[in-house]
Amino acid sequence: MAIDKSNSPSGKSPSNDLTCVFPQGSKPHPPASVQDSQSRLSQSSLLVSLVGNPNSGKTTVFNNMTGSRQHVGNYPGVTVEKISGKRNWRECSMEVVDLPGSYSLTAWSEEERLARRFILDEKPDVVLDVLDASNLERNLYLAVQLIEMHAPVLLVFNMSDMARVRGFEFDLQRLSDLLGTPIVQTVGSKNAGIDTLLDAIVQYAALEEKAPTPFIDYGPDIEAAIQLISGKLEETHPDLAIHKRRWLALKLLENDGELAEKYGNEALLECMRKQQSHIQSILGDTPEILIADRRYGFISGACQETMRSTVERRHDRSDQIDAVVTHPLLAFPLFFALMYLVFQFTFTLGNPLMNWIEIFFGWLGNTVSGFWPEGSESLLQSLLVDGIIGGVGGVIVFLPNIMLLFLAISFLEDSGYMARAAFIMDQLMHKIGLHGKSFIPMLIGFGCSVPAIMATRILENRRDRMTTIMLIPLMSCGGRLPIYGLLIPAFFPKQWQAPLLWLVYFFGIVLAVTVAFLLRKTLFRGESEPFVMELPPYRIPTLKGAALHMWNRGWLYLKKAGTVILVGSIILWFLSSFPRPATEYDSQITQLKATGEMEAASDLITKKQALLVSQSFAGRLGKTIEPALESFGADWRVGIGVIGGIAAKEIFVAQLGVVFSVRDAEASVDKLREKLQQDFSALAGFCIIIFCLISTPCVATLAATARETGSAKWAWFQLIGLTAMAWIIASAIYQVGKYFAIGI
Amino acid sequence: MAISTMQEISSKNHSHIYLSSVPEKKKVQFLGVDGGGRGIRNRLAALGLVPGVEIEVIRNHGWGCCILSVKGSRIVLGRGMASRIQVI
Numbered sequence: 001m002a003i004d005k006s007n008s009p010s011g012k013s014p015s016n017d018l019t020c021v022f023p024q025g026s027k028p029h030p031p032a033s034v035q036d037s038q039s040r041l042s043q044s045s046l047l048v049s050l051v052g053n054p055n056s057g058k059t060t061v062f063n064n065m066t067g068s069r070q071h072v073g074n075y076p077g078v079t080v081e082k083i084s085g086k087r088n089w090r091e092c093s094m095e096v097v098d099l100p101g102s103y104s105l106t107a108w109s110e111e112e113r114l115a116r117r118f119i120l121d122e123k124p125d126v127v128l129d130v131l132d133a134s135n136l137e138r139n140l141y142l143a144v145q146l147i148e149m150h151a152p153v154l155l156v157f158n159m160s161d162m163a164r165v166r167g168f169e170f171d172l173q174r175l176s177d178l179l180g181t182p183i184v185q186t187v188g189s190k191n192a193g194i195d196t197l198l199d200a201i202v203q204y205a206a207l208e209e210k211a212p213t214p215f216i217d218y219g220p221d222i223e224a225a226i227q228l229i230s231g232k233l234e235e236t237h238p239d240l241a242i243h244k245r246r247w248l249a250l251k252l253l254e255n256d257g258e259l260a261e262k263y264g265n266e267a268l269l270e271c272m273r274k275q276q277s278h279i280q281s282i283l284g285d286t287p288e289i290l291i292a293d294r295r296y297g298f299i300s301g302a303c304q305e306t307m308r309s310t311v312e313r314r315h316d317r318s319d320q321i322d323a324v325v326t327h328p329l330l331a332f333p334l335f336f337a338l339m340y341l342v343f344q345f346t347f348t349l350g351n352p353l354m355n356w357i358e359i360f361f362g363w364l365g366n367t368v369s370g371f372w373p374e375g376s377e378s379l380l381q382s383l384l385v386d387g388i389i390g391g392v393g394g395v396i397v398f399l400p401n402i403m404l405l406f407l408a409i410s411f412l413e414d415s416g417y418m419a420r421a422a423f424i425m426d427q428l429m430h431k432i433g434l435h436g437k438s439f440i441p442m443l444i445g446f447g448c449s450v451p452a453i454m455a456t457r458i459l460e461n462r463r464d465r466m467t468t469i470m471l472i473p474l475m476s477c478g479g480r481l482p483i484y485g486l487l488i489p490a491f492f493p494k495q496w497q498a499p500l501l502w503l504v505y506f507f508g509i510v511l512a513v514t515v516a517f518l519l520r521k522t523l524f525r526g527e528s529e530p531f532v533m534e535l536p537p538y539r540i541p542t543l544k545g546a547a548l549h550m551w552n553r554g555w556l557y558l559k560k561a562g563t564v565i566l567v568g569s570i571i572l573w574f575l576s577s578f579p580r581p582a583t584e585y586d587s588q589i590t591q592l593k594a595t596g597e598m599e600a601a602s603d604l605i606t607k608k609q610a611l612l613v614s615q616s617f618a619g620r621l622g623k624t625i626e627p628a629l630e631s632f633g634a635d636w637r638v639g640i641g642v643i644g645g646i647a648a649k650e651i652f653v654a655q656l657g658v659v660f661s662v663r664d665a666e667a668s669v670d671k672l673r674e675k676l677q678q679d680f681s682a683l684a685g686f687c688i689i690i691f692c693l694i695s696t697p698c699v700a701t702l703a704a705t706a707r708e709t710g711s712a713k714w715a716w717f718q719l720i721g722l723t724a725m726a727w728i729i730a731s732a733i734y735q736v737g738k739y740f741a742i743g744i
Numbered sequence: 745m746a747i748s749t750m751q752e753i754s755s756k757n758h759s760h761i762y763l764s765s766v767p768e769k770k771k772v773q774f775l776g777v778d779g780g781g782r783g784i785r786n787r788l789a790a791l792g793l794v795p796g797v798e799i800e801v802i803r804n805h806g807w808g809c810c811i812l813s814v815k816g817s818r819i820v821l822g823r824g825m826a827s828r829i830q831v832i
Binding site for chain 1: 776783785786788789790791792794795796797802803805808814815816817818820821822825
């Protein structure tokens with residue numbers, strides 16, 4: 001029966017015809033009013049979890065329930081995100097956990113295992129299953145599995161407005177009775193029905209007795225097997241409730257590895273395997289498929305009884321859009337145009353913001369420097385200005401790009417285009433062993449590796465994700481452009497410069513493809529995931545959802561990657577600033593300053609800095625590795641540049657300026673180029689460029705890798721692997737070039 | 745539906761064809777997967793692809809992915825997958 005909502009005024013609001021029903025057999029029936037329910041609740045806080053198919057609007061419902069009070073974390077030990085939020089409703093405080101979207105609750109994927117484990121172990125007071133009401137049959141498959149688990153399920157019929165538009169009529173009370181669960185209608189995109197839902201959660205949690213769970217008959221053969229296994233379970237686990245034993249027996253028949261490990265002993269597993277092969281031999285298919293078939297049978301029976309639909313028109317408009325968007329000739333141009341827009345949006349819009357941030361931190365650095373008298377060399381000053389302010393600035397500077405990129409990604413995902421993009425690109429990416437969606441992070445990598453690595457979250461499969469993360473630094477990021485900008489004109493005539501720049505970028509792509517191929521053959525081997533996915537109907541994304549997504553990503557970056565980047569920057573500052581012995585120039589500089597010969601003093605300061613850097617830890621490190629650098633024509637001064645470039649790629653240029661004693665290298669680039677040209681051949685110059693392209697990802701990239709893979713091990717692997725590869729390739733080119741006397 | 749239907753179908757003969765060769769707009773019944781591991785079969789089942797279910801081929805150009813309509817939703821399959829799916 002429909003419960004009157006005392007708080008919802010009668011009128012023509014869209015929420016007005018959204019109802020809430022409880023099944024017959026709930027006690028009391030109808031449930032007590034919300035106020036009464038509240039006083040009955042033994043605890044004042046409720047744990048609520050959300051499950052549902054991808055594309056059911058689950059996240060929208062979650063956003064509507066919790067607003068901005070969200071927390072993004074990770075489940076321990078895995079890369080799956082855990083998003084939770086809080087909501088106070090009337091006198092009750094709710095902790096709402098948004099579990100990963102899934103189609104079923106088998107043990108086959110990490111997300112599904114996590115969702116199931118959460119429901120079994122954390123025992124939420126209410127499990128909300130969000131369903132797309134306009135695609136009920138398929139969505140109910142997950143619901144039936146939850147019901148079989150005897151989880152306290154409350155079904156949320158989301159997108160009820162669309163269901164109505166498409167001509168679906170439900171007998172909600174009858175359906176609720178058949179399934180034994182309450183049903184609440186909502187329209188997530190319009191924030192309608194959420195109050196009713198929150199009331200229903202309180203009422204449901206306060207029920208004295210839930211309605212009985214429906215019995216799904218799996219047919220005589222499977223039922224007999226369930227009885228047998230259930231009996232065996234009773235011997236070993238006598239404390240299990242009978243319904244739990246039935247569920248476990250069913251799961252064991254479905255070949256559930258996780259539960260078999262947890263509950264099975266040898267005798268039980270033996271019995272399980274025997275029953276499985278017995279069923280397969282008499283019914284001609286594996287138990288899990290037969291069980292799935294029966295579940296769908298139960299669902300379609302329930303739907304036939306309670307649902308009327310005029311015509312199936314769910315995809316009319318979507319099919320029309322798809323005819324264009326996935327058209328064999330139009331798909332690629334459209335895709336590339338959209339990607340171009342995403343790239344422009346992220347970087348063209350983001351770069352002015354980045355500049356402002358840089359200007360602000362530059363100003364802050366100068367202001368703080370101003371506290372010390374002119375020309376003094378305080379250690380604290382250097383730490384504050386170069387180490388800390390520089391480091392914090394280096395963290396925050398990425399924020400505009402990351403937030404804008406995730407805003408764009410969330411529009412692509414929520415509109416439904418991302419699924420199409422994946423399938424358009426899959427043809428190409430599949431050949432190198434990657435998923436169609438890998439293309440997006442790789443493209444973003446041309447702007448900056450940090451948001452690119454974070455963007456690999458759109459990939460569900462771990463092997464795809466790991467491979468993509470590892471090769472992203474090979475996509476030449478914006479920070480490397482100043483390096484090419486310095487070196488290419490230093491060694492090559494004007495007409496060669498543009499083609500060479502293209503060659504460098506292209507070489508990076510070729511290497512990335514090779515690395516992907518090799519990694520999929522070795523480290524991340526395994527049957528590449530067959531490409532199967534749902535194409536959701538196109539929808540208009542909500543601004544609120546996109547904004548929340550962007551905000552959560554930005555915050556996550558600051559909190560997790562930011563701290564590592566800051567520490568890394570301070571360490572690199574320390575390496576190139578220490579030790580700081582007194583130099584022979586000190587007295588001369590003081591003298592020149594005293595007599596007011598500032599120009600001469602600055603020249604000496606430049607020389608002094610070159611000397612200090614060469615004697616610093618970084619300088620000594622550079623000299624130690626010089627033999628390795630010589631094999632591709634470089635020397636220790638390039639080594640210092642490369643080490644500095646770990647802090648941020650752009651620093652390479654400034655660092656070279658310091659070691660080559662060129663004052664203000666970024667402004668007087670030509671002078672630095674002249675010096676480089678004197679000391680290195682064109683061949684060596686080219687090899688240095690190639691080395692910079694491949695080697696040593698910056699500390700921000702490494703931090704992002706460590707964070708996204710969940711282990712520092714992979715960041716080290718990336719750093720060492722890429723640097724080794726850079727050395728091998730640069731050396732090979734140099735040696736071959738030298739042999740044929742090209743460019744010397 | 746369908747354990748009976750399914751058995752009927754599979755016992756008739758082996759005249760099944762593969763999804764990749766079904767023309768657009770045609771409706772067929774899903775039978776099973778060739779050489780698929782249990783993981784993939786379960787994943788297909790979760791998406792509604794159980795033996796006996798009716799599928800309509802929305803798109804099939806003879807290369808690239810296939811789009812199907814199954815139980816009111818659109819499913820896209822890679823060519824490799826589509827050429828392993830038996831239908832009748």
